[in-house]
Amino acid sequence: MASVTFDHVVKRYTSDLTVVKDFNVEVADKEFMVLVGPSGCGKSTALRMLAGLESISEGQIRIGDRVINNIAAKDRDIAMVFQSYALYPHMSVYDNMAFPLQMQHMKKAEIDKRVKAASSSLGLGNFLDRKPRALSGGQRQRVALGRAIVRNPQVFLLDEPLSNLDAKLRAQTRIELQKLHRDLGTTFIYVTHDQVEAMTMGDRIAIMNAGILQQVGTPGDIYDHPANIFVAGFVGTPTMNFVAATVQDGVAKASGFQVKLPKALAAAKGTLGFRPEAVTDRITDPDSAMEMKVDVVERLGSDQFLYGKVGGDSVTARVDPRIKVEPGDSIKLGLDTRTLHFFDSETELALL
Amino acid sequence: MSAVSPATKPVSPPTKPVTLERRSLLGAIRPSRAILNIVLVASAVFWLVPTIGLAIISLRPESLFQQSGWWTALTAPAQLTLSNYQTLFSQGLVTGGVLDSLITSLEITVPATLLVTIISSLTAYSLVFGRWPGRSVVFLVIVGLLVVPIQVALIPVVQEYRAFGSLTGFNPFGTIPGVVIFHVAFGLPFGIFLMYNFYSGIPKEMLEAGRIDGAGEWQLFRRVALPLGLPAAASLMIFQFIWVWNDLLVALIFLGSNPHYTLTIFLFNQTRTLAANYWIISTGAMISIFIPLIVFFSFQRYFVRGVLAGAVK
């Protein structure tokens, strides 16, 4: 069983510097879990605690049923791909991949078999004699992967492996990593700051901010049912619209429009949240229609985004790309009330 | 179902931890903390003993020197006295004395240091920012000159000085300028190398902007390259200062029979006399160490940088 459990894990450097606060996540066996959040949120630290590169201040980390707090990194049966790949610069590709197996005192024949198998599946067969400095970025990354794969670990850790690649290679590698996960059938724990990677790759996502776990769930869950304003604003491009509103008699009143809330709320004021795709040129509910003064128009071919002001609030709308709109125009937009969110002082999700 | 955890108001992300764990990742042999400290303390003590010994010898009268070792003073500090220093200083500026030698050393070291730094900066500037052909070849030649030993130049320079003397009436041999010239020439390869590496790090765009604005080369040098190059120049000056201050061979040869000595020559002469004169040797050595020590402790960072630059590209 290669499930991974973080049980009330805390990482404290000094008495006033706690980088990971009460982290609780259960990763199922063979799952692809993504830890995502802005820089400094503690995701890399959590990963490193799991790897054994940082000590655990409080709490337990378990792999399967085994508590690994005090087990040395090399005995945890974990492989890690570093952000900078951390290839051994003085060794050939072959030796880089063979090294962990040599440390396990594996027989030479067995090492050779595994290295050759991994390198051919990664397309590195012709580069076995090269040193890392003679490889491209993408090739180096594959060597780093190969070095991890040959170990046949229980858990695979990846620390922002795509951030050093150019955009095109990044998209390509994203797909390859997902295929790899399927082929290997091992638990993957993947750290990134990019919400697109998180949304596309993860079976489940754990979002962190300032050391605190914000929400854990499938990409769909996170997108449709964000637990708080941070999660809502973190996932989705362009970002969700946030508009201050007061509630009276089941109607939320913003400065430029109002909308009837689907269910009763306890709060009297808060923040209304709705994604750009909920604000379109199709007006289904005339009561919640709004008038936007357009500032900027972005035409992407398949989409058209309008950035402008509704009343006193900035709003982003996604409209039909065939509509002709220019900056300075006023346009009437409709709000889809089925995907409305309401946040009260950032802690509560009151709707949907 | 998504698991929701109570989210508090987002705090600004914490900055990278100041004190990371003292986990040594160097993977060397790991003796226990206690043994490590013992070994290193013993090493430190061993390293300090010679200097401390010298200091104590200089603080004891000569008569005590023959009787008992300087280490006995550690348990009987009452015997320490400044009389040796007083004697030497009371000699005043007598030619060939300690104070006169100190001044001679300064007269050689300061000009040599300043000249090397200025000329190195000029030359490096020309090599990095000039656009004339053949720059890289000249730089390679200078790199080649880095390790040339001064021995290959000693005799011919003496001959050149003589020739110059018969031409112009001034023979630099036996004079302070004669020593300075030699030091400058042999300090230049390292100086140029150091400044070259530093100037290479300055983006060419900075000077190109100046050129477009109509600045001439000298102005660009004086107002852009020189101020930017100050850290490297500082390292060079300190390194060069200590190097020239401590030199013996060049001064010994090129001061010839000049009645003024450098401090190193002064010390060297003491070993040639047969008299029991450890009080002079130790006191003179302490005085000669004094100034480099001050320079070192005041500008430690720059000195180390200079040393590193010479060793690592």
Added chain:
Amino acid sequence: MAEIGTEATPRARRRAAAVNEGGNPGGGWRDHLGSLAFLAPGAIFLLAITVYPLVATARNSFYDATATNYVGLGNYQEIFSTSSILVTFRNNVIWVLVFPFLVTFIGLVYGVLSERIRWSTAFKTIIFMPIVFSATASALVWRTIFDLDPHIGIVNAAIQTASDWVSPPGLYPVDTSSGQTVAGLAATGVSSAPKDSLESSSTVTAGNSIELGLIGVSPATLQLTGSQTAVVPTQSPGAVTGLVWRDFSPTNPTAKGQVLPDELGFAGLKLTLLRSDGSSAGTAVTDAHGDFLFGGVGSGDYKVQIDPGNFSSGFTGVFWLGAQSLTPTSSLNQTAQALLSVPLVDISMILAYLWIWAGFAMVVIGAGLASLDREVLEAARLDGAGEWQTFRRMTMPMLAPVLIVVIVTMLINVLKIFDIILNMAPGSSQGEANTLALAMYNFGFTGLGNWGLASALAVILFILVIPAIVLNLRRIRG
């Protein structure tokens, strides 16, 4: 100026090409004048003092002592056939083989270990500091440290303290270096015995006494040991009594064998009563008058032994700065000796030089260690490498370039070594401690005055340095 998007005329294209190559349009040498002028001062110095002299020295090496008459390879022949000059090669080889690797090793050890302590900055400063001193001052410091006299040199003092504690010197040390022997102390009724001891010439039985006379020890020494006038021993039944005294009367110098009133006894002498088979029947110590008594003595003939410990001089100091060879070459011919001896003074000087330069190696290697990619070492840790394996297979190989730089730098440094030899080796050792640079100085600028020979030595020195030049150029280029 051509506008963006307009077709460039051939002339404009040529102009653009000129600008890219670093020339100004319409310029040429005039533009370079500025930066070339900057080159002038440096060029003058370097050409006059470094480049031209290099050629001149090569030329001088083929000329005679006053650099006026051509002698072809004569100087070189002389160098390789004179044993006193061959000594310099041997010494340079010793320095080159020993020093760079030792200093790098020490620097590596200190560089690695000092990372783990809190006071690493202080430690590094202490080790680094001696670089700031002149080699002259350092040489003088270490000359004191290695001084022969244990009252001056701390090394010999330390050894003496340890040696005295283990085997303390006797009250009546015999100075073998000035030709004294223990046997020479025997005067009356005493003969020399094995292991530097003395014993009675005749035997004695219980109830009798025996007189043993010694000479060769001054009254001053006897005063220091508290010896007083010798007293004739009284006999005692069942005991062997006796007297050890100085058989020399200042008033009656020729009278020997009798105990005269102005003769002194030997106080504090350790004695052993020997049976005829040589085994010990007891020990005794003479009193202030030189008398002793062995009690409870059985029948049989006995001899009295004056123990050798009385005469041991303890540790008198090792001449660390001496030219004595560590290798057994005393029986070889002059040339072989010149080439194969390893004088002790070399070792002492190497130690002093290590003291000066270990800090340099440590700082450079420390910088190299700090620049190692931490993540690579973490990856190795995750891959299962233990402490030693990480060091051997990760740290060391990645550190190799830095180590080579240190070794080569120190190698060049040591080829030119001069100040420390001149100031640390005492006059008697200068010949055996000689190095190329020192010999060049001696031949060029002291009474030996032979410019041709000195130039040849300089040329040889330069040739030895050429590999380093090539290495440097390779490093810069690639």
